[in-house]
Amino acid sequence: MPNDRIAPSILSADFARLGEEVDTVLAAGADMIHFDVMDNHYVPNLTVGPVVCEALRKHGIEAPIDVHLMVEPVDRIIADFAAAGASCLSIHPEATRHVDRSLELIHDKGCKAGLVFNPATPLDWLEYVIDRVDLVLIMAVNPGFGGQKFIRSALRKLERARALIDASGRDIRLEVDGGVKVDNIREIARAGADTFVSGSAIFGSADYAETIAVMRREIAQARERVA
Ligand code: DX5
Ligand code: ZN
Numbered sequence: 001m002p003n004d005r006i007a008p009s010i011l012s013a014d015f016a017r018l019g020e021e022v023d024t025v026l027a028a029g030a031d032m033i034h035f036d037v038m039d040n041h042y043v044p045n046l047t048v049g050p051v052v053c054e055a056l057r058k059h060g061i062e063a064p065i066d067v068h069l070m071v072e073p074v075d076r077i078i079a080d081f082a083a084a085g086a087s088c089l090s091i092h093p094e095a096t097r098h099v100d101r102s103l104e105l106i107h108d109k110g111c112k113a114g115l116v117f118n119p120a121t122p123l124d125w126l127e128y129v130i131d132r133v134d135l136v137l138i139m140a141v142n143p144g145f146g147g148q149k150f151i152r153s154a155l156r157k158l159e160r161a162r163a164l165i166d167a168s169g170r171d172i173r174l175e176v177d178g179g180v181k182v183d184n185i186r187e188i189a190r191a192g193a194d195t196f197v198s199g200s201a202i203f204g205s206a207d208y209a210e211t212i213a214v215m216r217r218e219i220a221q222a223r224e225r226v227a
Pocket of ligand 1: 141178
C-alpha cells in the first residue's frame with residue numbers, strides 16, 4: 001500500500017503572504033511543499049530562487065520542501081538550494097549536459113534527487129540512472145505555468161514508470177505534476193503515482209483542508225480498487 005503524499009505547489013499561492021499560505025496549507029493536511037523554480041530560459045516564466053526557500057525555513061517551515069528546478073544550466077544552483085534548506089531537488093534531463101553528474105551533485109549536497117519527464121520526454125532517460133534517483137516526476141503539463149489542463153498521456157507514462165520503479169526494487173517516489181484536481185486524482189493514483197503536486201486546485205479553492213481531504217478520499221478509493 002503506497003504511502004501517498006500531497007504536495008501543494010506554491011506557484012498558485014499568494015506570494016505576498018507566502019509564509020502564512022504555507023503554514024495554512026500544511027495545517028490543512030499537506031505533506032510537503034512543492035517549490036517551482038523557473039528561469040525564463042528553460043521555461044518561459046520566472047519565479048523564485050534559493051532566497052525564498054531559505055526564508056520559508058527561517059519562517060519555521062519544517063515540512064519537506066520539494067524543489068522542482070526548471071533552470072538551465074542547473075548545476076550551479078544546486079548547492080545554493082541545498083544550503084537554503086531544500087529536501088529534494090528535481091532536474092529535467094534536457095536542462096543539464098550531464099544528467100548522471102547533476103544527480104550525483106545533488107546527493108553530494110545532502111538532498112534527495114529527482115528526475116523530471118516532460119510530456120514528450122521518453123522514460124528511457126531513467127534506465128541507467130535509476131539507482132541514482134529518489135524520485136521520478138512525471139509532468140502532465142508542459143512546464144512553466146500553473147492552471148493548465150492535464151495531458152492524458154501522462155497516465156500511460158505513470159503506469160510504465162511505476163513498473164520500472166517496482167522492478168528496480170528501490171525506494172523511489174513517483175510524483176505527478178500539472179493539472180491534478182479533485183476529479184482526476186483517483187485515476188492518476190490508479191496509474192501508479194504516490195506523490196501528487198497540485199497548485200491551482202488547492203490554492204484556488206476556498207477551503208484548503210476540505211480540498212486536500214477530498215483528494216485523500218479519492219486516492220483511497222483508487223487503492224481500494226486494486227486491493
Ligand atoms: C508547472 C509547475 C507545476 C504547477 C502545477 O510548470 O511545475 O508545479 O504549479 O500547477 P497546477 O496544479 O495548477 O497545474
Ligand atoms: Zn512543479
